[in-house]
Amino acid sequence: MTEGLIGGLVVALVAAPMGCFILWRRMVFFGAAVSHSALLGVALGLALGINVTAGVVLTAAVVAVMLVILRRDKRLADDTILGVVAHGGLALGLIAMAFLEGPDIHLEAPDIHLEAVLFGDIASISRADLVWIIAGGGAGLVVLAAIWKSLLAMTVHEEMAMIEGAPVAVIRIVFMLTLAVVVGVALKVVGALLIVSLLIIPAAAARRLTTGPEAMAAIAAVIGVVAVLGGLQAHVAWDVPAGPAVVVVAVVLFGITFGAGRRSAPGPN
Amino acid sequence: MPNLPRGTLAMQPGTPQSILRAENVSLILGAQSILSGVDLAVAPGESVTLVGPNGAGKTMLLRVLMGLVAPTSGVVTRRSGLRVGYSPQTLAPDPILPMDLRRFVGIGSDASQSHRSQALDEVGIGDLSHRPIHELSGGEMRRAMLARALLRDPEILVLDEPVQGVDLAGQVELYERISRAKTDQGSAVLMVSHDLNLVMVATDRVICLNHHVCCEGAPDSVRGNAEFRALFGDDVEGLAVYTHHHDHAHGADGEVVPLKTGRP
Numbered sequence: 001m002t003e004g005l006i007g008g009l010v011v012a013l014v015a016a017p018m019g020c021f022i023l024w025r026r027m028v029f030f031g032a033a034v035s036h037s038a039l040l041g042v043a044l045g046l047a048l049g050i051n052v053t054a055g056v057v058l059t060a061a062v063v064a065v066m067l068v069i070l071r072r073d074k075r076l077a078d079d080t081i082l083g084v085v086a087h088g089g090l091a092l093g094l095i096a097m098a099f100l101e102g103p104d105i106h107l108e109a110p111d112i113h114l115e116a117v118l119f120g121d122i123a124s125i126s127r128a129d130l131v132w133i134i135a136g137g138g139a140g141l142v143v144l145a146a147i148w149k150s151l152l153a154m155t156v157h158e159e160m161a162m163i164e165g166a167p168v169a170v171i172r173i174v175f176m177l178t179l180a181v182v183v184g185v186a187l188k189v190v191g192a193l194l195i196v197s198l199l200i201i202p203a204a205a206a207r208r209l210t211t212g213p214e215a216m217a218a219i220a221a222v223i224g225v226v227a228v229l230g231g232l233q234a235h236v237a238w239d240v241p242a243g244p245a246v247v248v249v250a251v252v253l254f255g256i257t258f259g260a261g262r263r264s265a266p267g268p269n
Numbered sequence: 270m271p272n273l274p275r276g277t278l279a280m281q282p283g284t285p286q287s288i289l290r291a292e293n294v295s296l297i298l299g300a301q302s303i304l305s306g307v308d309l310a311v312a313p314g315e316s317v318t319l320v321g322p323n324g325a326g327k328t329m330l331l332r333v334l335m336g337l338v339a340p341t342s343g344v345v346t347r348r349s350g351l352r353v354g355y356s357p358q359t360l361a362p363d364p365i366l367p368m369d370l371r372r373f374v375g376i377g378s379d380a381s382q383s384h385r386s387q388a389l390d391e392v393g394i395g396d397l398s399h400r401p402i403h404e405l406s407g408g409e410m411r412r413a414m415l416a417r418a419l420l421r422d423p424e425i426l427v428l429d430e431p432v433q434g435v436d437l438a439g440q441v442e443l444y445e446r447i448s449r450a451k452t453d454q455g456s457a458v459l460m461v462s463h464d465l466n467l468v469m470v471a472t473d474r475v476i477c478l479n480h481h482v483c484c485e486g487a488p489d490s491v492r493g494n495a496e497f498r499a500l501f502g503d504d505v506e507g508l509a510v511y512t513h514h515h516d517h518a519h520g521a522d523g524e525v526v527p528l529k530t531g532r533p
Contacts, residue, residue, distance in 0.1 A: 024363065156368075162335075211369055213366060
């Protein structure tokens with residue numbers, strides 16, 4: 001369980017700045033589509049006999065890049081394409097898992113169950129998993145810090161950033177790959193269906209409390225850490241599933257900051 | 270000298286020292302010809318304004334010059350490593366991004382806090398530095414975008430409709446600030462505008478664009494051009510150099526403020 005706790009905290013830390021950019025760049029549905037593909041990634045990892053996290057990161061990266069390419073086709077609205085890919089990927093993943101999970105099939109990783117993949121299984125995080133989470137989460141934080149300035153300029157005005165010399169195409173791809181890594185390391189903590197919640201809810205909760213982008217990311221990290229601690233506490237105390245409990249705590253924190261923000265409504269001062 | 274034929278200006282398009290140059294640039298999008306045979310060069314420290322009616326391809330020419338859109342034919346050359354300060358035609362900040370004005374003007378540069386304050390003062394919005402950018406009015410945002418571009422200490426300022434939505438007195442003020450970038454910082458200026466009055470005063474050279482270059486030259490010479498008059502019709506008759514004086518100025522919100530003494 002110590003591994004689960006540390007893993008959860010690392011994921012909360014890297015999810016915060018990533019989640020901020022997902023909100024700022026209006027990519028919530030995009031994040032959901034990539035997260036849902038994690039299910040297919042688990043199946044792929046098991047089927048190929050490679051590391052499951054590697055399978056997830058690989059699949060998420062392929063889906064993210066594919067979405068970027070598909071979205072260039074302006075005949076279909078963005079949300080149409082995202083809807084097709086998100087739910088198509090989920091359905092495909094469910095079928096792939098059903099094949100692999102069948103009672104006749106002996107899995108090399110018998111601790112992997114559909115429910116754990118969908119909603120997370122923080123208690124099952126092993127020392128080996130933790131190494132992956134720390135390496136992936138740490139790399140994600142380093143990369144985000146390195147591209148922060150350019151990514152922020154792109155978020156304010158993409159064409160402006162491009163004209164002023166930011167390597168926009170490269171940064172966009174690096175951001176997608178980082179998102180894929182974050183999805184990979186968050187899978188065991190909250191599961192494929194709830195990864196996007198851990199990305200965006202702490203960030204959304206932090207918005208009301210902050211006036212600067214860096215502060216929003218920092219406060220989102222604090223809120224994410226509190227959500228992980230609270231969710232695991234609830235898991236231990238009342239035996240509720242840990243992943244959903246983490247998300248519920250984050251939602252409660254969002255509700256509190258939203259209410260507090262409304263009372264001290266923003267306005268010219 | 271009523272107007273000069275294309276490409277025979279004081280600054281030859283072939284001059285090696287031009288920092289930005291388009292040679293015979295054409296752009297066809299779908300079945301539409303957006304630009305045809307455009308020649309243009311900007312020398313270091315030179316101020317060039319593109320004027321022309323709506324839909325004449327002015328913004329598209331900027332995008333081609335800046336390398337965002339590849340021309341269908343022709344060549345665009347930018348001096349390598351050219352430091353550009355760009356102010357886009359529109360910038361609508363999303364309230365989900367928490368960012369106040371002093372943070373915004375530092376995007377794209379490493380300007381210190383005091384340089385940022387000074388830049389905001391110079392465009393008349395120094396007292397708004399803690400205001401979230403999504404709460405700025407259109408005119409205030411224009412000023413902020415100019416201040417941000419200037420803080421990059423650019424070799425060329427590229428400004429797409431830099432005074433749109435700003436009141437007349439504010440326009441004079443902003444054009445003066447743009448002129449100072451040229452005279453004090455030695456920055457070249459490439460502006461798009463469809464306002465004909467003030468911009469003509471604030472620029473070395475006007476290029477009238479209507480998919481092709483209709484005419485170009487010093488503001489006074491362009492004004493007499495027949496094609497230019499045909500494009501702008503009666504507007505040209507109203508062209509008058511803005512020379513009268515005010516006994517007060519207006520702040521970004523339109524309130525009356527004393528001349529030259531800044532705002533309280």
